[in-house]
Amino acid sequence: MKVLFWGTPAYAVPSLNALVAAGHQLVGVVTQPDRRRGRGKALVPSPVKARALELGVPVFCPERIRRDAHCQRQLADLGADVSVVVAFGQILPPEVLAQPPLGCWNGHGSLLPRWRGAGPIQWCLLEGDAETGVGVMAMEAGLDTGPVLLERTIAIGLLENAQQLGARLAQLTADLLVEALPRIEAAGPGPEAERLARLGVRPQTSEGLTTARMLEKADFQIDWSQSALAIHRRVMGLYPGATSGWRGKRLKLLATEPLVQRLAAQLSPEATALLQPPEEPGAHPAGTVLRVVPNVGLVVATGGCPLLLRAAQLEGKGPAAGGPLLQQLQASPGDRLG
Numbered sequence: 297m298k299v300l301f302w303g304t305p306a307y308a309v310p311s312l313n314a315l316v317a318a319g320h321q322l323v324g325v326v327t328q329p330d331r332r333r334g335r336g337k338a339l340v341p342s343p344v345k346a347r348a349l350e351l352g353v354p355v356f357c358p359e360r361i362r363r364d365a366h367c368q369r370q371l372a373d374l375g376a377d378v379s380v381v382v383a384f385g386q387i388l389p390p391e392v393l394a395q396p397p398l399g400c401w402n403g404h405g406s407l408l409p410r411w412r413g414a415g416p417i418q419w420c421l422l423e424g425d426a427e428t429g430v431g432v433m434a435m436e437a438g439l440d441t442g443p444v445l446l447e448r449t450i451a452i453g454l455l456e457n458a459q460q461l462g463a464r465l466a467q468l469t470a471d472l473l474v475e476a477l478p479r480i481e482a483a484g485p486g487p488e489a490e491r492l493a494r495l496g497v498r499p500q501t502s503e504g505l506t507t508a509r510m511l512e513k514a515d516f517q518i519d520w521s522q523s524a525l526a527i528h529r530r531v532m533g534l535y536p537g538a539t540s541g542w543r544g545k546r547l548k549l550l551a552t553e554p555l556v557q558r559l560a561a562q563l564s565p566e567a568t569a570l571l572q573p574p575e576e577p578g579a580h581p582a583g584t585v586l587r588v589v590p591n592v593g594l595v596v597a598t599g600g601c602p603l604l605l606r607a608a609q610l611e612g613k614g615p616a617a618g619g620p621l622l623q624q625l626q627a628s629p630g631d632r633l634g
Contacts, residue, residue, distance in 0.1 A: 297321065297481055300376035300396065301353075304328045306343040307466045308382035311403055313347070314470035315380065320477065322353045323374040328385050329357040362389040371395065378480060380473060381435060385414070390437055397485035400435040401476065402442070403469040405462075406508075407449060408433060409500045412440035413508035417462050420452065421533030424525070427451050428461070430469045432476040434492055439507075443497035446476050454528075454562040455553065457535035520583035520634050523600035524554035540583070540633045542610060542625060547633065550615055551607035555595065566592045567604050574601060583634035585627050591619045594627055 299320045301312055304327050316322060325348035330339040341349070348355045356371065358364040372395050379400040381388070393400050406416035407429045413419075420428045429449040434442040448468055452461060483494040511534070518527055518540040531538045531549045538549045553567040560568050570589065580586060580597035587595040593606040607617035608625075616624050 297377045302326045302381040302384040303344040304342045310470040311382045409505040415508040419508040457532045521599040524598045524603040528554040545611040548609040553604040555602045585631040
C-alpha cells in the first residue's frame with residue numbers, strides 16, 4: 297500500500313520502521329517542524345524526521361496543517377492509499393482526513409475511550425491504572441473519538457516508568473498497525489460508513505471516558521505530604537521530570553519504591569527488606585530522611601508509609617543511583633527534602 301505517515305516523537309519511530317519492513321511504500325512523512333533544543337538552542341529535527349531522511353522519504357513539516365492549504369495540496373498529490381498517524385501532535389482537518397481512499401488511521405497509546413489526548417502514557421501511570429494498551433482507530437474530526445479496529449491490552453508494572461512503558465507500547469503500536477493495514481486494504485475504498493461497517497469497528501461510547509490533559513509545571517513538583525504510592529506514581533509517570541528540593545538545589549527523582557506492605561510482592565528484594573509495621577500518621581514531618589541504606593538509597597517520610605528513593609539527579613550533576621547517589625547527597629537521618 298502507498299502510505300502517508302504522520303508522527304513526531306521517538307514513540308512513533310518503531311511504527312515507521314515496521315511499515316517499511318512490512319513492504320509498504322512510504323510516499324511521504326509529515327512531522328512537526330524542527331525545534332530549538334539544548335543549551336545552544338540549535339534547531340533539532342524530530343526523531344521521525346531524522347528517520348525519514350535516513351530512509352530517503354519526502355518530509356513535510358507544516359507549522360499548522362489545518363491552516364496550510366499549500367501543504368494539504370502537496371499531500372493530496374502524493375496519492376496515498378491510506379494515512380497512518382502515530383503521535384503527530386496536531387489535529388488533522390476534515391480536508392486532510394478525506395484525502396486517502398482507505399481513510400486515516402491512528403495508533404493510539406491507550407485503551408479508548410480512556411485517556412484520549414496527548415499524554416495517555418503519563419496519565420495511566422499517574423492515576424495508577426493496572427493495565428493499558430494500544431488501539432488502531434479510524435480518525436474523525438474529534439479528538440481520539442473514532443471507532444476502534446484493533447486493540448491490545450498489557451499489564452503495568454508497579455516499578456515501570458513512563459519511558460519503559462512507552463517503549464513497550466510503541467512496539468505494540470507498530471505490531472498492531474502492521475496487522476491492521478491488510479484488513480484495511482481488503483475492506484477497500486468507498487463511502488466511510490460502508491468501509492467501517494465492512495471492517496467491523498467498535499464505536500466508542502462515553503462509558504469510561506477520560507481525557508489526558510496537558511501537564512503543567514506544578515504537576516512535576518513533589519508534595520511529600522501525599523502518600524508514598526501517590527508520590528511513586530508521580531515519579532514513574534513523569535519520568536524523568538518529577539522534582540523536589542535538596543539543600544537549595546533541584547533534585548529530579550528518577551526511581552522510587554513505596555514501602556507499603558500490601559505491595560510487597562511487587563517490590564524489589566532491597567525494598568521488601570525495609571518494610572516495617574505502619575507508624576502513626578505524622579510521626580515524622582513529610583520529606584524527612586528516616587534512614588540512609590548503604591548502596592541502596594534513602595528512606596523518606598511521606599503523608600503515609602515511607603518511600604525508598606533509589607535514583608535521582610541533583611542539579612548540576614548526572615543521574616545517580618544507590619551508593620553514588622548517597623555520596624552525592626551526603627544525607628543523614630533527620631535531613632529534609634522539599
